Amino acid sequence: MGLGEAIATGRRARGLTQIQFAEQLGLTQAAVSRYENDLRDPSGILLEELASALGVTVELLRSAGRMEGALAIGAHMRRRATARPTVWRRLEAQLNLTRLHCQQLADRIDLDTDLNIPWLDPFEFDPATAARLLRAEWRMPAGPVRGLIGWMEAAGCFVLESDFGTRRVDGLSQWARTYSVIMTNSTAPTDRKRLTLAHELGHLCLHSQGVPDDVESDAMAFASEFLMPAEVIRPQLRNLTTGRLHDLKRFWGVSMQALIERAYQLGTLTAKKRTYLYKRFSALGWRTHEPVSDELAPERPRLLADIGRELLDRGFTPPEIAAMSGYAAKAADNPFLSQGPHLRVV
Numbered sequence: 001m002g003l004g005e006a007i008a009t010g011r012r013a014r015g016l017t018q019i020q021f022a023e024q025l026g027l028t029q030a031a032v033s034r035y036e037n038d039l040r041d042p043s044g045i046l047l048e049e050l051a052s053a054l055g056v057t058v059e060l061l062r063s064a065g066r067m068e069g070a071l072a073i074g075a076h077m078r079r080r081a082t083a084r085p086t087v088w089r090r091l092e093a094q095l096n097l098t099r100l101h102c103q104q105l106a107d108r109i110d111l112d113t114d115l116n117i118p119w120l121d122p123f124e125f126d127p128a129t130a131a132r133l134l135r136a137e138w139r140m141p142a143g144p145v146r147g148l149i150g151w152m153e154a155a156g157c158f159v160l161e162s163d164f165g166t167r168r169v170d171g172l173s174q175w176a177r178t179y180s181v182i183m184t185n186s187t188a189p190t191d192r193k194r195l196t197l198a199h200e201l202g203h204l205c206l207h208s209q210g211v212p213d214d215v216e217s218d219a220m221a222f223a224s225e226f227l228m229p230a231e232v233i234r235p236q237l238r239n240l241t242t243g244r245l246h247d248l249k250r251f252w253g254v255s256m257q258a259l260i261e262r263a264y265q266l267g268t269l270t271a272k273k274r275t276y277l278y279k280r281f282s283a284l285g286w287r288t289h290e291p292v293s294d295e296l297a298p299e300r301p302r303l304l305a306d307i308g309r310e311l312l313d314r315g316f317t318p319p320e321i322a323a324m325s326g327y328a329a330k331a332a333d334n335p336f337l338s339q340g341p342h343l344r345v346v
Ligand SMILES: [Zn+2]
Pocket: 076, 077, 078, 199, 203, 215, 216, 219
């Protein structure tokens, strides 16, 4: 790939059309198109202007331009069919760009992770087996997964949360060499976020190489077993009532709808009873807005901000940290320099 693709990805990540980007820079759309198609190389000063308009460093664009293979590699994405292409293409570009930032920083620091996400062959392991293997490898306690993001971050997964501006996309993920990057929609309730994270984790484990057909249901089956291991949850899923579903949701940190589906899969809920429960849900308005979500412990990523804080502690200045991670010094969206609540690394 070349520099042009890096520029185009940066522009799409900002949600700009070629015309809008050209106007911002005082260029013609034709000129932008030539740069993006590598028909012409931007001069030194212009490249600096392009990078600064995109909130990145020249070095980031240049190193992306030298990379082998395509920059805009397809991402796994949990989205509804009704999600608008302009929206999910912007998100995909953001993920590609974030991957570059994380990769650049990871090349400069020694990030020692306790765990890792294994690559499992989907033709050898079915999704549920893969989920059980991962839980065993990570030595996770039986039962509900508490602090899912923490587990994933401990395995070198960079999780970023932002408002996607739509509820139709939940999350997307991608490998960055030995690290992985996941973006999740901050507007989703905690239970939904957790399901998305587990779903993307399934993609990272099972679909790191070629992608077999029907990966969405595989990722869902992985997420189900990972968050609700059959052996532990099955006895709890008998005689489901709405009251019982409340309690189970609090305990397992998954939506009541996910619990209903799990019970149905595991054969502890009949099709008739499932239909009945969903009718009740509709009548109560729970299909769109489930209760109890607000009571769940919120899950927020902290790895990137923690890395930034660690670097500050070691004496690096914010502009230096920005440069290390490929963000323009003035970029307000640098997750390594985000002003989150101070959390100590334990
Ligand atoms: Zn998916």
